[in-house]
Amino acid sequence: MTTKTAAKRDVPVLDPDLRARVADFLADYAHAIDDDRLEEWPGYFTADALYHITTRESDAAGLPIGIMHCRGRGMLEDRIKALRTANIFEPHSYCHILGATRLVDQGASVLSARTNFTVTRTMQDGGTDALRHRQISRRDRGRRRELGAPFAAGGAGVSAD
Amino acid sequence: MWKAFSAPRCARSCAATFSRPLKLLGYHSQIIHNNWKLYAENVRDSYHATLLHTFYTTFKINRLDMDGGIRITDAAQPWHHLSFAKRATLDAAEEYKAAEVHSASYETRLNGPELLEAWNEFDDGITHSIQALFPTLAIQFTLNSLAVRWFTPRGVDKTELFWMYIGYEDDDEAEERMRIMQSNLTGAAGLVSLEDGCINEFVQRGTKGSGQSASAFMEMGGKTVESSEASRATEVAIRGFWKGYREIMGFA
Numbered sequence: 001m002t003t004k005t006a007a008k009r010d011v012p013v014l015d016p017d018l019r020a021r022v023a024d025f026l027a028d029y030a031h032a033i034d035d036d037r038l039e040e041w042p043g044y045f046t047a048d049a050l051y052h053i054t055t056r057e058s059d060a061a062g063l064p065i066g067i068m069h070c071r072g073r074g075m076l077e078d079r080i081k082a083l084r085t086a087n088i089f090e091p092h093s094y095c096h097i098l099g100a101t102r103l104v105d106q107g108a109s110v111l112s113a114r115t116n117f118t119v120t121r122t123m124q125d126g127g128t129d130a131l132r133h134r135q136i137s138r139r140d141r142g143r144r145r146e147l148g149a150p151f152a153a154g155g156a157g158v159s160a161d
Numbered sequence: 162m163w164k165a166f167s168a169p170r171c172a173r174s175c176a177a178t179f180s181r182p183l184k185l186l187g188y189h190s191q192i193i194h195n196n197w198k199l200y201a202e203n204v205r206d207s208y209h210a211t212l213l214h215t216f217y218t219t220f221k222i223n224r225l226d227m228d229g230g231i232r233i234t235d236a237a238q239p240w241h242h243l244s245f246a247k248r249a250t251l252d253a254a255e256e257y258k259a260a261e262v263h264s265a266s267y268e269t270r271l272n273g274p275e276l277l278e279a280w281n282e283f284d285d286g287i288t289h290s291i292q293a294l295f296p297t298l299a300i301q302f303t304l305n306s307l308a309v310r311w312f313t314p315r316g317v318d319k320t321e322l323f324w325m326y327i328g329y330e331d332d333d334e335a336e337e338r339m340r341i342m343q344s345n346l347t348g349a350a351g352l353v354s355l356e357d358g359c360i361n362e363f364v365q366r367g368t369k370g371s372g373q374s375a376s377a378f379m380e381m382g383g384k385t386v387e388s389s390e391a392s393r394a395t396e397v398a399i400r401g402f403w404k405g406y407r408e409i410m411g412f413a
Contacts (some may be wrong), residue, residue, distance in 0.1 A: 053350070058187045064337070065187025065326040065344045074272030075345075081272075082352050086215035089359045 013103040013111065022113050023101045030096035030117070038083065042076040049073055095120045167294065170241045171234045174292045177283055178300060178307065182330040186340060190323040191349035193358045195365035197297065197314040198406070200322060203357050204291060204299045204310075205398035207231060207244050213360060214353045216346070220277055222304065223289045226254035230390040231398050239386040240295035240405030242398040248288035248304075276342055279304035293398065295405045303353075305336070306343035318365055322358075324348045 013019060025044075032040045045051065054066020070076050083089075099116035106112055122128045167175045193200065203209070210223055217223040229246035233239045271277070279288065282305055292300040299310045312322045324347065328340045347354040368377045381396040386404055389395040406412075 054187070055189050058189065063185065063187040064341050067189055067348060068350045069341055069345060070273070071275075071342065072273055074274075075276065077272040078276070079352070082216060086219070087352070088213060088356045090362070 010104040013105050018111075019101070019103055022103055022111065023115075026101060026113065026115050027098060030098055034094050034096055036093070038080045041080060042073045045073050045076060047073050049076070051076060090124055092121050092123045095122075169235060170238070170294055171243065171292045171300070174234070174243045174245075174290060175300065177285075178292075178302065184328045184330045184332065184337075186326040186328050186337070187344070188323065188325040189349060190321050191358065192315065193312075193320050193322050193361055194318060195320060195361040196318055197312055197320040198402075199361045199364055199368075200312050200320055200357075201293075201296060201402050202399055203361055204293050205242065205244075205402050207393035207395065207398060209360070213356055216352045220271070221248065221251055222277070222346075223248075224251065225393060227251045228286075228391075229289075229393045231388060231393055231395055232390065233386060233388045233397065233401060234292070238295070238405065239401045242293055242401055244291045244293075244393060244398060245287045246289040246393070247286040249286060276345065277304065278339065279343070280336075280339075293402075295402065301347065303346055304343050305339050306346060307340070308344070308347060318369075322349075 029041070029044045032038070032044075049070075049072065051068070051070040052066060053068040054063075058066045070079065097118045097120075101113050101115045104112045104114075118130055120128050120130050208225075211218050211225045214223070221227075223246050227246045227248060228250035229244070232243040232245070233241070234243050235241045281288070282302065287302075288304060290302045294300070297312050301308045301310060307327045309325045309327065310323065312320050315321050326340070326344050326348075328337050332340070344351075346352050349355070349358070370377060381399070383396060383400065386397050386401040389397055
C-alpha cells in the first residue's frame with residue numbers, strides 16, 4: 001500500500017511584468033513556427049539546451065527516448081537545415097493556440113513555465129488535424145527543456161519534469 | 162517462443178543482436194495514411210533508402226556504393242530477409258555527384274556532429290541493417306540505434322507504426338547516450354524515417370488513382386527470390402514478401 005502524500009504546492013510567480021515577458025517569449029516562439037520563420041527557432045534556446053519531446057507513457061516510465069531529443073543548439077539547427085534542404089514531405093502549415101502560462105520560481109534564478117497548447121496542422125488539400133500538447137519550458141541556468149507529445153494519437157501531453 | 166520463431170527465420174543477425182540482455186529505452190507509435198502492405202514494401206525496398214533519404218547519403222550512413230547486400234534468411238520460406246551495409250567500405254561512386262541525385266545534394270556538415278559518432282557494434286563490419294520478419298516486423302540497427310518496428314492495419318488506408326528503442330543492460334553511460342542521440346534518425350520525427358510516412362501516402366494516392374476504376378501496375382525486374390550478397394540494387398526482398406502474401410492468401 002502506498003501512503004498518500006499531499007502534492008507539493010509550487011509557489012507561483014505573481015510579478016506581472018515577469019509573467020508577461022515569459023508569455024511573450026513563448027508566444028513569439030510559437031509564432032515563429034506558425035509563420036515559417038524556422039531559422040529563428042534555435043535562437044530561442046541556449047547553446048547547451050536540451051530539447052526533448054516525448055510521450056506521456058515514456059515520460060511516466062522514465063524512459064530516455066521519446067520522439068525527438070536534441071542536445072545543444074547545433075542539433076536544433078541541423079533539424080532546420082534538414083527540413084529546408086533535404087527532407088521530402090508534404091507542404092503543410094501549423095497554427096499554435098497557447099493556453100495560459102503558469103510560472104513557478106524554482107529558486108537560484110530558475111523559473112519553470114508550463115503552457116498547454118493545441119496545434120492544428122493543415123495539409124495541401126485543406127485537411128486539418130488537431131494535435132494536443134502540454135509543454136513544459138524550464139529556464140534552468142539558461143537551459144531550456146521542452147516536453148510535449150505531438151504525434152501520440154489523441155495525445156494529451158506529459159507530466160512535468 | 163520468440164527464439165523458436167525467429168531463430169530459423171533471421172539466422173545469425175538476430176542471434177547477434179539479441180545476444181546480450183536488453184534494456185528498453187523508449188517507444189512510440191505513429192499513424193501513417195497508407196495500406197499496411199506499402200509499409201511492408203518500404204521496409205524491403207532497398208532502392209529508396211539511398212535515393213530518398215538524403216541524410217543517409219550525405220552523411221555516408223547508408224549508400225549503394227558501400228558493400229552491402231540482401232540476404233534471404235529463410236530458404237524454406239523466402240519471405241524474410243536481412244538488408245545490410247558496411248559504412249567503412251564506401252567507395253564513393255561518381256554517379257552520385259554526376260547525376261545530382263536528390264539525396265546527395267545536402268550540405269555535408271552538421272552543427273551537432275556528435276550525432277554520428279558511432280562505434281562498431283559487431284565485428285562483421287555491418288553498420289546498417291534491417292532484418293524483416295514476415296509480415297509486419299523489422300529489426301533495425303542503424304549505426305548504434307537498435308529498434309524494433311512493427312505495424313498493424315487500422316483500416317484499408319491507415320496503418321499504425323510502432324517503434325521500440327532498445328539498448329543493452331551492459332551499455333555504459335556514453336553508449337546509452339549515443340543510442341538516445343541516434344534515435345533521432347528514425348521514428349515518427351526521424352531525420353530519415355519521417356520521409357517514409359509521407360512517401361507511402363503519396364504512393365497510396367497514386368496507386369488509387371483519380372478514377373473509381375483506376376488501378377496501377379508496375380512490373381519490376383526478375384522473378385526469383387534469392388540472396389543478393391553483393392548488391393542491394395535488387396527487388397528480391399519485395400518479391401519475397403509478395404510470395405509469402407500470395408501463398409498465404411491463396412493467390413499463388
